[in-house]
Amino acid sequence: MKTTNTILIVDLEATCWENDRIPPGQKVDIIEIGICELNVTTKAISKKQSIYVIPERSKINKFCTDLTGITPQLIKEKGIHFEEACEKIRDEYDSTSLTWAGFGNFDKEQIMEQCDYLGIENPFSENYLNVMNQFKNYHGLHKMMGLKRALKFFNMDFEGNHHSGADDAYNAARILRKILE
Template sequence: MKTTNQIIIVDLEATCWENDRIPIGQKVDIIEMGICKLDLISNTISQKQSIYVIPERSEINRFCTNLTGITPQLIKEKGIYFEEACEKIRDEYNPELLTWAGYGNFDREQIIEQSDWLGIENPFSGQYLNVMYEFKNHFRLHKSMGLKRALDYLKMDFEGHHHSGADDAYNTAKILNKILE
């Protein structure tokens, strides 16, 4: 595997329900893939974007829209299928050559699960960095903390809207950059 000075940061938004009560016949589906690239030499974050994904096994409800800001209308206008989103990421980020990271394990597990369900190859490499875990270890904390609390701990402002995939990916990149300084 090639080593590189760049890491891809991913943050997903997915269909969700109040109190995690998933209706019978529905499954958690990715509805946004927020992504950016962290350059470890220049300490810059680039290629930040949201890729909206059409849910294939569930519907976006009011609770989910209130949390993420993602509406069925937005998906209708800008959404692409998960397989197309993976192809777009392959074309724009060369993810198979880079380590990728997320805040916690949900993003990694959901991408693997949805790729397996569709019978497609996970677009990312096997090199995954759990930034929540790295943050906890780096600062020798007794327990993990969420993205916003980690930024507060670092005396950094959250930029953008929480539960926007692209903004959460960007803020995760800021935390990772700080840890790796």
Template structure:
């Protein structure tokens, strides 16, 4: 655990296709980085935001918009390139010094893959916490469970919209906070 007593929780939304049928020539691209900070001392969750990202290797289709609520127009208005998003995270969250977490391993793997593709540094510190795995181990569950089910198990309400990166990150932070009590 880091000495700063803060953990960053992220949740990504990415380009997606029905039945995971990725068109030839396209790759999964991050289109939103939802992020917030959990203070381990005060238990406060702060600095929640959505950073919208311009996809560079694929398009946002109707299926993806229905799932995430993210439209090509939204990206056109608010999107920044992934490399800029990484710089923003480093600047605003001092992320290289902090442990980071996500619900499952998809977010970590996608960050690594996209940074590798661009040849840029990963904007997070070394230690990654898989909140899904931590939850499963903490409650001695036999199988993995999704974000909404984990909240139901804890008798907590899902706040916001599912598949909104910022809302999913915030809800994952609530689960992590409960586990660490």
């Protein structure tokens, strides 16, 4: 694996239900992959984008749309299949050779689960960095906290819309950048 000064920050949005009650016959599906790059040398955050994904094992309901802003119509217009999304990430970010990060383990576990289920190769490397754990250790905290509270700890405001994958990834990158200073 080549060494580089770039870390990919990823945040997923997925199909969800009120009280986490998954209807029979449906599974949690990724519907947005928010991604950006953090250059650890220059501290620049770049290449922020949302990749919308067509859910193959579930439907987007009103609760999910209210939380994420992602509608079935948006997915119909801009969505691509998960396998295409993985190829796009590999092609545009050279993702298999970079460390990647997310705020918590949900993103890593969901990518791995969906890749396994669909028989698709994970577009990311084995090197995963849990920004939530980095934050907790940096501040010597015993409890985890969410993205918005972590930003407040650094006296930073959330930029963009919470539960937008691209905006959440960007804000997680801001936290990681602060920890690396």
